[in-house]
Amino acid sequence: MDTFTENIKDKNTEINKIDSFAISVIRVTATIFIFLCHFAQEMPSHMIKAMGQIFNVGVVIFFFISGYLYGRKHIYSFRKWFTKRYFKINIPIVLFIFSLLFVTFNFNVKSFFCYMLNLQGFLGEYVIQGAGHLWFVSVLMLCYLITPILQKLKAYITNKQRNKETA
Numbered sequence: 552m553d554t555f556t557e558n559i560k561d562k563n564t565e566i567n568k569i570d571s572f573a574i575s576v577i578r579v580t581a582t583i584f585i586f587l588c589h590f591a592q593e594m595p596s597h598m599i600k601a602m603g604q605i606f607n608v609g610v611v612i613f614f615f616i617s618g619y620l621y622g623r624k625h626i627y628s629f630r631k632w633f634t635k636r637y638f639k640i641n642i643p644i645v646l647f648i649f650s651l652l653f654v655t656f657n658f659n660v661k662s663f664f665c666y667m668l669n670l671q672g673f674l675g676e677y678v679i680q681g682a683g684h685l686w687f688v689s690v691l692m693l694c695y696l697i698t699p700i701l702q703k704l705k706a707y708i709t710n711k712q713r714n715k716e717t718a
Contacts, residue, residue: 584609
């Protein structure tokens, strides 16, 4: 294990088998919801399209799961932690965007860099046709940016509470 260890093995960060199974079931359910939402968007009926938005709750479920799981981890080095996640997400995006641009023959430098900086969810005018669903990545990267801040705030509050209890 390298110096950048994400998990502290104690009772506060380990997830038992029951919790792990429950999280897996919730992930599968959220995935099905997102699939149904996208499927409904392709239907000709406006009623079905509108009702399909109910299944968009799958995205929110994924955000909650990510927040819960990252809230249980300790980040020792923000730079290494963020860089690891950035490349883990952006390498598949680069491959997807290049293949999409190859198929559509519509290369736009501003749009490409918008996706590389994960700003596609905030700068809608640069969305590449067929990649509009990647707004989720912009929000996810924003969550990655604020996670260490929230972790420091949590540690500060916890320490303050401990100091009150011992005083």
